[in-house]
Amino acid sequence: NNAGLGGHGKFHARDLATDQPMMQVNLVSLVNLTHLYLQGMVSRNSGKILHIASTAGFLPGPLQAVYFATKAFVVSFSQAIAQELADTNVTSTALCPGAVATGFVQAGNLEGNSMWDNAASPQSVAKCGYEAMMKGELVKINEPSLSFMLNWVVPFLPRKTVLKMSQRTMEKSK
Template sequence: MNTGTGKTALITGASSGIGQELAKLFAQDGYNLVLVARSDDKLDRLAEVFKSNYGTQEITVIGKDLATEDAAQDVYNQVKAKDITVDVLVNDAGVGLYGLFATDTDWEREKAMIHLNVLTVTQMTKLFLYDMLARNEGKILNLASLLSITPTPLMAVYAGTKAYVYNFTQSLINELKDTNVTITALLPNATDTDFFNKAGAENTKVTDEVQDPVMVAKAGYDALMAGKSKVVPGGFKNKSYEVLSYVAPQETLAAVMRDKMSQKPEPEEKEPTISLAWGIGFGIAVIAGIALTIGYKNTSDFQKAKYRYKVKSAGNSLSDTLSSVLDTVVETVVDAYQNTKAKAEQIVAKTEDVEEEIAA
């Protein structure tokens, strides 16, 4: 049982998924909590668990549908009325919607999603950031997504809202650079929560590779506490996706994401040849991305510029694009080899020395 830090974290979307796991981490570290979600009952039960398991001293529950007009202002007013100082703001609440934008999706649901994912996040940030700057102390975590940096057919509006969150966050980081207030963007890949069910995307291919929300929350929490600008949980694979999103042509990324967001084939059906081709192509691209993450930082500025130019000059067709990217990556890694070889040899030598000491 902890003694408390005297600080308070406000978490939206705290009743489930990543938000609940983040709330748990704050509780474990002795923070008082303000938990915000639509379901009062779920939040009340969660509050009892935190008080029992972690000795959380003060927990305020605010049941609020954040997709409604001026919901953020109402939450802020309730917090101020209780004389609570919010030291950490976590904008986790968000929803998605699956389908073809022109024909499948409902405008009212999209409008509510834009309100929640964009307007509420922006207003919550504005209200609490003002107070943080007055104290010159505070932290904010905004839930973006890997989809915030890549076009995503079949979830076009959702990806657009997350692109806003990511760009908004990175812009504020620059505005806050001379203060003691930090803001962090969390960019997870598909995560094992109820998100896909609520979005109507429960049978999409991407759900076969969902990640543990406990891992995602811990990565976000650690990055927030360290004052980092962003974090992509999930290791090399997701890092390679991030790198590719910055350098690969948008047409290629859109086609890859269209396949990942498509429905799983029926067991008796054979997947179309084009899906297999995209799968192979994307696998190659991931390998290329991993190679790039190793070699790119050790490459000269000239080679980096040369690399970016070649990628932008790639053709629109998949075969030409992948060929150009792979050729360029290979060339980049080869050019970087001389710079990385010595470092690699040093690491191997140190490892061998440690092994010899253990054996002795």
């Protein structure tokens, strides 16, 4: 499942009609496709699912509230499915890349944010995800330093601090 839409701005000021297609692609389509293909995989007792989430799935996302929430769903959903499949030879992996050099920046109105300056190539992210899926990993973050931060630092910070850090990251450069 590799599809995603994003957007930028305060939730109350955004047009809900803009966020609904994002929820359709990021949530509903992902669930539908997973259900469609998973039944056959379980019947054959063989298969691997790679859900494309995001590092956004580990944080609250001021200025991208709906996007971050949809990616949190993907991370949680993928892990829950993996546990349900524990007695089979079917695996579910959530790939959680940081910034990736794709058209997402323009489509999501995210230009001007310096976090995209060192974005990973789609090829390197795809390779990372493929390798994690083949190993049956539950969750894979493509950047080791980001993985350390999200797994070992952020969980111990006060939530208000995390919210402020996340918002500063999402604010466009002046």
